[in-house]
Every structure is written in structure tokens, then in C-alpha cells.
Amino acid sequence: MSANGRPETGPATVARPRAADSRPTGPDNRRTSTGSVLEVENLSVALRTSHGIRRAVDGISFSIGAGEILGIAGESGSGKTLTALSLLGLLPLGARTSGSVRFEGRELLGLKRRQLREVRGKQVGLVSQDPATSLHPLLRIDVQMTEHVRAHLGFSKDKARQRAIEMLTAVRIPDPETALFAHPHQFSGGMRQRIAIAMALACEPRLLIADEPTTSLDVTVQAGILRLLDRLRRERGVSVMIITHDLGVLSSISDRICILYGGRVAEYGVTPAVLGTPRHPYTEGLMRSLPGASAAGAAMVPIQGAPPSLDSMPGGCAFHPRCEWARESCRTTVPALRSLDDGRQLACDVDPLPARPAQVSPVGRS
Numbered sequence: 166m167s168a169n170g171r172p173e174t175g176p177a178t179v180a181r182p183r184a185a186d187s188r189p190t191g192p193d194n195r196r197t198s199t200g201s202v203l204e205v206e207n208l209s210v211a212l213r214t215s216h217g218i219r220r221a222v223d224g225i226s227f228s229i230g231a232g233e234i235l236g237i238a239g240e241s242g243s244g245k246t247l248t249a250l251s252l253l254g255l256l257p258l259g260a261r262t263s264g265s266v267r268f269e270g271r272e273l274l275g276l277k278r279r280q281l282r283e284v285r286g287k288q289v290g291l292v293s294q295d296p297a298t299s300l301h302p303l304l305r306i307d308v309q310m311t312e313h314v315r316a317h318l319g320f321s322k323d324k325a326r327q328r329a330i331e332m333l334t335a336v337r338i339p340d341p342e343t344a345l346f347a348h349p350h351q352f353s354g355g356m357r358q359r360i361a362i363a364m365a366l367a368c369e370p371r372l373l374i375a376d377e378p379t380t381s382l383d384v385t386v387q388a389g390i391l392r393l394l395d396r397l398r399r400e401r402g403v404s405v406m407i408i409t410h411d412l413g414v415l416s417s418i419s420d421r422i423c424i425l426y427g428g429r430v431a432e433y434g435v436t437p438a439v440l441g442t443p444r445h446p447y448t449e450g451l452m453r454s455l456p457g458a459s460a461a462g463a464a465m466v467p468i469q470g471a472p473p474s475l476d477s478m479p480g481g482c483a484f485h486p487r488c489e490w491a492r493e494s495c496r497t498t499v500p501a502l503r504s505l506d507d508g509r510q511l512a513c514d515v516d517p518l519p520a521r522p523a524q525v526s527p528v529g530r531s
């Protein structure tokens with residue numbers, strides 16, 4: 166068990182057979198003793214705010230297997246981006262991390278900047294939440310992609326160009342040779358996102374972290390990006406950590422899902438189980454607020470209230486002001502994250518949740 170009493174490893178890796186499982190994975194694909202490419206344990210991130218030091222990420226643990234897609238979900242402000250940035254040493258100045266982040270068995274927390282730069286881009290690719298930071302608006306695509314590859318892999322100019330073309334082809338950019346000579350603004354939002362993914366993959370990282378990769382894209386483009394990520398993990402065995410506030414996105418693509426609220430894990434497990442039969446009121450609320458996720462014809466039900474800010478984090482269970490099942494003890498006691506029989510982890514003391522009366526579809530009323 167970890168220091169905070171939480172189990173050290175996540176639920177068992179999804180049993181669904183994958184092409185990646187049987188593929189030779191190459192000498193670089195070292196896994197930890199538990200078979201995970203990434204193991205995050207009891208990770209905390211503290212930031213300085215105008216009200217003092219606040220924990221924006223508070224003791225979270227998860228793991229990602231080879232060729233696996235892990236979804237990190239939660240509303241805005243739940244700590245998703247800071248979690249991703251902390252893995253790669255990209256936190257804002259003054260932020261403090263604790264816990265453990267092991268990538269292919271190597272501890273990343275505490276590495277020197279130079280060592281982390283080596284890991285970033287080469288072994289772990291990041292598609293950042295802000296597209297402006299993924300692609301430089303004034304530089305041609307070839308400059309951005311080849312410099313990146315040459316710096317990390319020491320390739321010649323020609324070889325780096327070949328790699329750039331190969332990656333643009335892999336993410337299905339039409340006419341990649343011409344695309345290399347264009348600037349980012351000459352592409353649509355969806356194409357720019359594909360190019361950002363191609364850049365992140367150019368050094369053949371073992372892990373791709375994609376922070377809100379489909380936000381602001383229309384549904385058709387979004388579906389294309391998701392298919393692309395799924396194909397990359399199947400064909401190249403890349404592990405993917407996909408961060409989003411949209412559970413609909415994760416339901417179709419992730420093997421496991423980790424739901425964050427107020428910087429803590431609310432529920433974590435195999436995606437079909439967590440989203441199919443949510444056991445945490447927050448997960449259930451997120452599902453009920455998805456258009457079309459509730460019973461056919463029933464209206465979507467948004468979660469009441471808004472997520473807390475760092476400076477107004479409620480005591481006890483951070484979700485209690487918005488939770489319809491909250492009891493008195495929820496105001497004062499932080500629920501422990503515990504493992505359930507089906508392998509998921511749950512941080513709620515009310516389990517099972519009381520049954521809801523069957524919803525009457527407005528369409529069905531006479």
C-alpha cells in the first residue's frame with residue numbers, strides 16, 4: 166500500500182485482446198515489473214496561489230500498459246493538465262511535486278532538466294492542450310518537424326525529412342511532401358491537430374500524452390483523430406494517455422479511465438465498467454449530463470453547481486456541495502480510495518448508490 170493507504174497499482178489491465186499484445190515491441194519497450202509503461206503513485210502537485218500553497222493534484226495513482234489507452238477525465242479545474250505536465254517536469258515555476266512517476270522503470274520526478282528534455286519528445290510525446298504551444302505559427306512544418314527529430318535522434322537533414330514525411334503520412338495528411346513547406350495557419354484545425362500528433366510521434370515515443378486533443382474540433386474531425394490514436398496504438402504499440410472533459414470521447418477509445426475531481430481520483434477502472442455502471446456520484450452525474458447518454462428520449466441532467474477553485478476547495482469529500490447523496494460525514498471526512506470486487510477503485514462511502522426511479526421519457530408520455 167502507498168503512504169496514503171491507497172493501493173500501489175491500478176486495476177488489472179483490460180483483458181480485451183489487442184493487436185499490440187502479440188506484436189514484437191522492440192528493444193526500447195522496457196516495461197516495469199508490473200508490465201506497465203508508466204506507473205504514477207501518490208502524485209501530488211502543490212501550487213502557490215494568492216491564498217497560500219494549495220494542492221491542485223492530491224495523491225493520485227494510475228498506470229498505463231504497453232499499447233493501452235488510459236483516459237483521464239473530469240471537469241475543468243480537476244487537475245488533468247497539471248497531472249500531465251508534472252509527469253514531464255513542465256509545471257509552472259514554484260510548483261512542488263511529490264510521489265513517484267516511473268516511466269519504463271525509471272523514476273522521472275527529481276530528474277535534471279537536461280535529462281527530462283531527453284525523455285520529452287524522444288520517449289514521451291506531448292500534444293499539449295494549447296495548440297499554440299504544439300506548433301510554432303511562424304515556422305514551416307518541415308523546420309519544426311526536422312529540427313525536433315535531429316535534436317533528439319541526431320538524424321541527418323535528409324533522414325529527418327524522410328521521418329517527417331513518414332509521420333505526416335501516418336496521420337493521413339494529404340500530400341505530405343507539399344505539406345512540409347506550409348505554415349500551420351494554412352491547415353484546418355483538425356489537420357493542425359494531426360500535425361501536432363505527427364510531431365509528438367516523430368521520435369517514436371513509447372507514450373503519447375494528448376491533452377484535450379479533440380476539444381474545439383467538430384464531431385467528424387474528432388472521430389478522425391480518435392481513430393488515428395487507436396490505429397497508432399494498434400500498429401505501433403504506442404501507449405496513450407488521453408485527457409478530456411468529454412466522457413463520450415473516452416467511451417469509444419479508452420481501455421481504462423481515471424475520473425478526477427478536485428485533484429483526487431474519484432473512480433478508476435476498466436472503461437466499460439466505470440462508464441457502464443458508474444459507482445461514484447460524480448461519474449454518474451457526468452454520464453447523466455452527456456447528451457444521449459441517458460435512457461432513450463430522456464432529457465440530459467447537468468450536475469448542479471460548478472467545480473471548486475483551488476482556493477475554495479471544500480473540506481471532506483470535495484464533491485459534497487454538489488452531491489445529492491451526501492451525508493453529514495461527507496462534509497468532514499475525505500473518502501478513502503478503495504478497491505472493489507470488479508477491480509475498480511472508488512472514493513465514495515455511499516456504495517451502492519440508491520436506485521433512481523425509472524425515468525419517464527417525455528416522448529413516451531401520452
Ligand SMILES: Nc1ncnc2c1ncn2[C@@H]1O[C@H](COP(=O)(O)OP(=O)(O)O)[C@@H](O)[C@H]1O
Nearest residue numbers: 212221240241242243244245246247257474475
Ligand atoms: N499556474 C497556476 N497557478 C495557480 N493555479 C493554477 C495554475 N495552473 C492551474 N491552476 C489551478 O489548478 C487546478 C487544476 O488545473 P488544471 O490541471 O489545469 O485543470 P484541468 O486541466 O483539469 O482543467 C485549477 O483549479 C486551476 O485553476
Ligand code: SF4
Nearest residue numbers: 482485488491495513
Ligand atoms: S463521499 Fe459523500 S459527498 Fe462524496 S461522492 Fe460519496 S456520497 Fe457524495
Ligand SMILES: [Mg+2]
Nearest residue numbers: 245246247294
Ligand atoms: Mg486542462
